Amino acid sequence: MPRLNFTSPDGSETVVEAYSGYTVMEAAAVKEVYGIKADCGGCCACATCHIYVDPEWLKKLPPMDEYEDAMLDSTADRRENSRLACQIEITDDMDGFTAVVADNV
Ligand code: FES
Numbered sequence: 001m002p003r004l005n006f007t008s009p010d011g012s013e014t015v016v017e018a019y020s021g022y023t024v025m026e027a028a029a030v031k032e033v034y035g036i037k038a039d040c041g042g043c044c045a046c047a048t049c050h051i052y053v054d055p056e057w058l059k060k061l062p063p064m065d066e067y068e069d070a071m072l073d074s075t076a077d078r079r080e081n082s083r084l085a086c087q088i089e090i091t092d093d094m095d096g097f098t099a100v101v102a103d104n105v
Contacts, residue, residue, distance in 0.1 A: 035101035
C-alpha cells in the first residue's frame with residue numbers, strides 16, 4: 001500500500017496510506033489533508049486540488065492532458081511542478097510520493 005506525503009499550506013504534514021486505482025485527491029480527501037478542497041469532486045473543473053509535486057516524483061508521473069493544463073492555467077500560483085491531485089492515479093510504485101499542497105483554501 002503506497003504511502004503518500006503531503007505538506008499543507010499551514011505547515012502540517014500528513015502521511016496517507018493509499019490504495020492503487022484511486023486518485024491522489026481521493027486519498028488526501030479521505031484523510032482530510034488541509035488545503036485539498038476538491039470542490040468539483042474530481043472532474044477537473046475547480047483546481048482546488050492543486051498540488052506541487054516533488055520534482056523527482058513529477059518525472060515519474062504520466063504527463064497531464066490538455067484539460068488539466070488548461071485548468072492549472074486558471075490558477076494564480078501555477079508552477080513548473082503544478083498538478084491537479086484528482087488527475088493523478090495512484091499506482092503501487094508511488095510509495096513515498098511527496099507533494100506540497102497549494103493554498104487552495
Ligand atoms: S477536484 Fe476539482 S479539479 Fe481536482
